[in-house]
Amino acid sequence: MDIKTASALHRLRLVSVPEALSFPALLIFGSLLSRVSDIDYLMMPLGALHGILFVLYTLFLLDVWNKTKWPFKKALLFFGLAVVPFGGLYGDKLLKREEADSVIAARARQAADA
Template identity: 65%
Template sequence: MDIKTAAALHRLRLASIPEAISFPALLIFGTGFRLAFGYDALVMPLGLIHGVLFITYVVLLLDLWNRTKWPFKRVAFFFVLAIVPFGGLYGDRVLRREEEAGVIAARARKEGVVNA
């Protein structure tokens, strides 16, 4: 894994956690606040924050797909994880394992252990 691919993978990991938490925390809180108190002013800014985080996640996912040439099925899996509440937390675990495997493989190539 080259450095740009590793950086794209790390960026997607960093974006997955706030995106995963933003859906249930912000949108459900804002909607519950609106229903309980009839106060609509929180829904729009909280929805905007979640929307920006979601779009950032999708753009970073597409960038990673472009660099890694993953199959469509794998990219669709990570997209679905972004839609499911707290799904990005599982996606972060999967991406962390992928990132660690890439670092280990790069170190092995550098030390001459693997000829690939």
């Protein structure tokens, strides 16, 4: 893998944790808060924030899938982890390992070319 692939993996990692925490932290908290109080105006911005994070995660996942040539099942696993609450935390752990491996491989390839 090259440096562009490693940076695509890094971008996916950067958005995976906030996306993983946005569903349980923002949406469930906002839903509970709107049910026990008169604060209904929080749900729209919290839902929009979660939606933006999910769309970014999906776009970055498609970019990584394109650059790494992962099998469809692996890409589907990472998409499934984004749907499950807190699943992105496990996905981040897997992505961290994948990113480290790609950086090591890119540096080894550069050293071999030099």
